Amino acid sequence: MLIMTGNITRRRFVQGLGAGAAVAGLAPRTGLIGQAEAAGGQVIVGTWGGDYQNLMDQYIAKPLMGPTGYQIVFDTGMDTARKTKLLAEKPLPRGSMDVVALTHSGSYEMWKNGTLLELDTKKIPNAVHILDKLKTPYAVPHIYTGRVILYNPKYVKEKPTSYNDLWNPAYNGKVGVIDIQYQTTIESAAMIAGGSLSNYEPGKAKLLELKKQGVKIYPTNEAMASALKTEEVWMCIMWKARGVMWQNAGIPIEMANPKEGIVLYVSDQVVAKNARNKDGAYAWVNALLDPSAQVQFARGMGYNPTVSNVEIPADLKARIDFPPDVIYLAQDQDYLAKNDAALKDWWDKEFKA
Structure with missing residues (x-):
C-alpha cells in the first residue's frame, strides 16, 4: 500500500467565537447513562449527536464501559464549540470534558494549542493495533x-x-x-x-x-x-x-x-490535558478500538476500522474498504x-x- 501524506497541521480556528460563550455552556447537555454516580466516576465525552452518538451509546457506553463502573455522559454539539471550549478552559486545572471527538485536523489544531494530553499508549492496550497511517501521539483514531x-x-x-x-x-x-x-x-x-x-x-x-x-x-x-x-x-x-x-x-x-x-477523513477522539477523570478517559478511548465496536460502526455508518485486528464480513468490507494499492493523501x-x-x-x- 502506498501512503502519501501532506503535513497534517493546524486547521483554521473558527473566528468570532468568544471564549466567554464557551465557558457559559460548560455543563454537558445530553446522554447521561444512569442516574447514580458510577463507581469509576463520570466520563464526559464531547461529541457530535445523531447516529454517531447513538452507536457509541449502544456499542461502547453500555456494553463495554458499563461493566467497568464508569458513567458516560455525552456533551453533544458542534466540533467548533468543543474547540472553543478547550481553548477557553486551557488555564483551568480541571476542564468540563474528559474526551473530545474532533476531525483529524481539529485534533492537530488543539494539540498545537496545548490543550491535549500526550497519550500514554501503555494505558490503551488496543492501541497496538492502530493502523500506522492513522497514528499520532495525541489522538485515538476512531473511524476513517x-x-x-x-x-x-x-x-x-x-x-x-x-x-x-x-x-x-x-x-x-x-x-x-x-x-x-x-x-x-x-x-x-x-x-x-x-x-x-x-x-x-x-x-x-x-x-x-x-x-x-x-x-x-x-x-x-x-x-x-x-x-x-x-x-x-x-x-x-x-x-x-x-x-x-x-x-x-x-x-x-x-x-x-x-x-x-x-x-483521508479521520474522526479522532482525544483526551483533554485538564480532564477530570483521566483514568476513565483512557478506558473510553481504549473501548473505542475494541473490535466489537469497530465492526458495528462499519455496519452502521460505513466507516473503516482504525485497527488491524477486526474481522469485517467480506460483503461489507468490499463496500467500505479501498483496494490495497490505493494512494492515501492527507x-x-x-x-x-x-x-x-x-x-x-x-x-x-x-x-x-
Whole structure:
C-alpha cells in the first residue's frame, strides 16, 4: 500500500467565537447513562449527536464501559464549540470534558494549542493495533474513510476514474457540489488543474468552468442526498462512508475511486490535558478500538476500522474498504489554516455568486 501524506497541521480556528460563550455552556447537555454516580466516576465525552452518538451509546457506553463502573455522559454539539471550549478552559486545572471527538485536523489544531494530553499508549492496550497511517501521539483514531466520486449508473454509463469526469459536457447541469464542503471541492479541482494539496489556486479557474456548465450547489450533505435520490443530479464528490449510508437508504448511486488519490477523513477522539477523570478517559478511548465496536460502526455508518485486528464480513468490507494499492493523501492543514478565509471568500463571492 502506498501512503502519501501532506503535513497534517493546524486547521483554521473558527473566528468570532468568544471564549466567554464557551465557558457559559460548560455543563454537558445530553446522554447521561444512569442516574447514580458510577463507581469509576463520570466520563464526559464531547461529541457530535445523531447516529454517531447513538452507536457509541449502544456499542461502547453500555456494553463495554458499563461493566467497568464508569458513567458516560455525552456533551453533544458542534466540533467548533468543543474547540472553543478547550481553548477557553486551557488555564483551568480541571476542564468540563474528559474526551473530545474532533476531525483529524481539529485534533492537530488543539494539540498545537496545548490543550491535549500526550497519550500514554501503555494505558490503551488496543492501541497496538492502530493502523500506522492513522497514528499520532495525541489522538485515538476512531473511524476513517476517504473521498470518492458518487454517481448514478443509470445516467453515467462509464464509471468515473478521475475528478475531471465531473467536467464532462455530457453531464452539464447534472453535477452537484456542497456549500459546506467548499474546501474539499476547491482542493479536488486543484488536483486536476496543476495544483496540489498545498496549492488550491489552480482549482479556482477549474471550478469557474464547472459553474459555466451549470453546476448545482446544495447547502448540506442531506440536501445533496435528496438531489441524488430524485435524480436531479447524477454525480458529486463525497466521503465514501456517506455514500455507503446513502446506498443503504436506497439512493441509486455507485462509487468510484479517483486516480488522483484518496484524501483521508479521520474522526479522532482525544483526551483533554485538564480532564477530570483521566483514568476513565483512557478506558473510553481504549473501548473505542475494541473490535466489537469497530465492526458495528462499519455496519452502521460505513466507516473503516482504525485497527488491524477486526474481522469485517467480506460483503461489507468490499463496500467500505479501498483496494490495497490505493494512494492515501492527507490534507495540508497548515496550508488550510493560512488560506481558509480567502478560499471561503472566493467561494462565496466568485463561485456561488
